[in-house]
Each structure stands twice: as structure tokens, then as C-alpha cells.
Amino acid sequence: MGNPLPRDPIADAQRNWERHGWGDVAAPMAAITAIMRTQQILLARIEGVLKPFGLTFARYELLALLSFARSRALPMNKASALLQVHPTSVTNAVDRLQDAGLVVRSPHPTDGRTTLIELTTEGRTLAKRATAALNTEVFGQSGFASQDVDQLIRILGRFRQNAGDFGD
Amino acid sequence: MGNPLPRDPIADAQRNWERHGWGDVAAPMAAITAIMRTQQILLARIEGVLKPFGLTFARYELLALLSFARSRALPMNKASALLQVHPTSVTNAVDRLQDAGLVVRSPHPTDGRTTLIELTTEGRTLAKRATAALNTEVFGQSGFASQDVDQLIRILGRFRQNAGDFGD
């Protein structure tokens, strides 16, 4: 989508902030902007790897969640909570996965409000293959040094906890 | 969109990866997933602050870019490169900002292919006010410790450079 820029646009923005007298928030602004951009880069890599499988990242995440769940079937609201996305996003993903024959919906045995989702055999197979591809082509070549990975897990873990993602 | 989970879902995923024999990529997987989730949290905060101004993050970024540009008018392709988004995304944002009276399009004086975008007076004022709000309500309360901010800038800066974002 573009060639490398001559200079780091985020470092430029940080300098702009300092120049305007906002030096006290320039660094957090740069860090947050860098997170946004990094996410964009990583998402593009992930989607690129998943495309041959006919999957998007959103659909893969749901497939992976189901493949690791203890119980074979998961309520949609549970999936929404664990994936931390809006319930309508899960509805959307399940619609498409079901059209592709990778998951099936079934009614909850005792709660008429709840819908369960479950992997089909093809869904389980595809989840395995897609995970293997992501492991070798993205996670195995993340571009982060080992110590940096640890730092990221620590820093972002604390941030997410403070943001109310999880207790503990 | 949800209450805190009892446990960190990303730490759970990391354990799942290790349990399946993918221990060598479990940590990068967790780090990358944490980046995705952190971006989601930050974006929600930013959009929440910008909503009263009638802005989204995409539109704000364009407004901010224009307000810091040396030249009053910027070609659309330049904006696309600096914001690192697809040209059609800039077209989309400019359409809406123009409808809102915050920017105007004008033809390039010498290159008939190029369209310049320029802030209106209202656009410049709104950019200032929105920036002030983001500085106090988001960047000033990022939730990252000062040393962590430095770590993030360093780690993600190197990552972005290796990913080909910029030379230097």
C-alpha cells in the first residue's frame, strides 16, 4: 500500500507535540499511536496467511476458541465475552462460518434464549491447519526479540487488567 | 460490552499453545494477541472522547495531519502515505470531513491528477479542541508507566522499521 517513508511519522508527531508545548503527553501519544500502527501491520500479516484458508481473523479467532474449549459446544454470549467483541460481531462471524460449513448452531438444552455453536469436522480440521500456518508464518517470525516479547506481555497485560479486561 | 473476565484470556491462550506443543511460539502469540486487544481498548477510548466533536479517529487523524503540515494544502496521496492507510480510506474520510465543512478539496495547480485538501477555519478550530481533549483525557491518562512508554516506543519503533514502515 506504500513504500517506506523517509522518516518515522510517529517520531515526527512526537516532535510536533513537544514543539506545541504538550511535551508531558508527547511520549504516551507516540506509544499509543505506535500500538495502533503495529496492530495494523500485524493484522495485515495475519489476514494474508488466513486468506488461502478462506478465513478472516475474526472467523479464525472464533474457530480457535471453539477448538480449545473444554466443552464441544459454546454459547454465543460466552464466545462474545471471551473474544471481547460485541455480540453482533459473533452473530456475523457465526453466520459466515455456518455458511462455510465450519460450525453449526444448536439450541441450548435448558435455556431457550441461548444458542450453542459447535465445530463441524471440517471446522476442526481447518482450525488446526490455519493455526499451524499462523504459528510458522506469523508467530514464529514475529520480528520481536525474545526479551521484547516478555516486556510486551508484561506491559500490555498490566494495561489490560487496569482497563478492566479481567480480574485476578 | 462486557464485564471483567475471571482470568486473563490471553494468558489462557498462551497456556493452551504450550499444552499443544507449540511452546516455541506461545509467547509471541500472546504478545501479538495482547497488541490486538490493547489497540481495541485504546481505540474505544479515543472514539469516546472524539464523539462529542462529531469526529471518528480516522477523521481526526486527517484533521491533525493537516493542522501540523507545513504547507496549508496537502495532496491526498501524501496524506495516504503519511497516515499509512489505503487511498480509498482517505477519499472516504475527506468526503465526510468536507460534508461537515471541515476541509475543502482543490485542484493541484500544476498536476491535474492531484487533489489538494485544506482545512477550513472551522476545521482548524475543531482540530485544536479535539487534540486538547485527547491530550487530557487519553494521552495524559494512558495507564502506562513512564518507563513502559519508553519501552513501547523502542520496541514498536524497531518493529515498524523492520516491517518497512520507514527507512532512516
Next chain:
DNA sequence: TCCAAACCCTTGGATGTCCTAGTATATTGC
């Protein structure tokens, strides 16, 4: 017991992102 409040999922609408093509204008090479 029974109705109001809470909960679950889905539909419809607004936005944003990207990709693919199409149109118009510039630049390059012969």
C-alpha cells in the same frame, strides 16, 4: 401466580478498511 425486569440473539444502519477496476492526467521511451 404473574407481570416487570433482565437476558440472549438477530436485524438494520453507520463507519472504517481493504481490494479491484475505471477514468483522467503525466511521464517516458522510441
Next chain:
DNA sequence: GCAATATACTAGGACATCCAAGGGTTTGGA
């Protein structure tokens, strides 16, 4: 000078996300 190639923007389509609202089911208090 003219054709071929490259560049700039935009239109249309596929997906994802969220919010608001609606319809069905369960729960809980009067």
C-alpha cells in the same frame, strides 16, 4: 510527437465493528 507506462483519485463491493431496537425466554419480586 505519440504510444506505452505510471500515477492519482474515485466508485463499487466484501468484511468487520459498534450501536439501537425488536422479539422471544427466564427470572424474581409483589
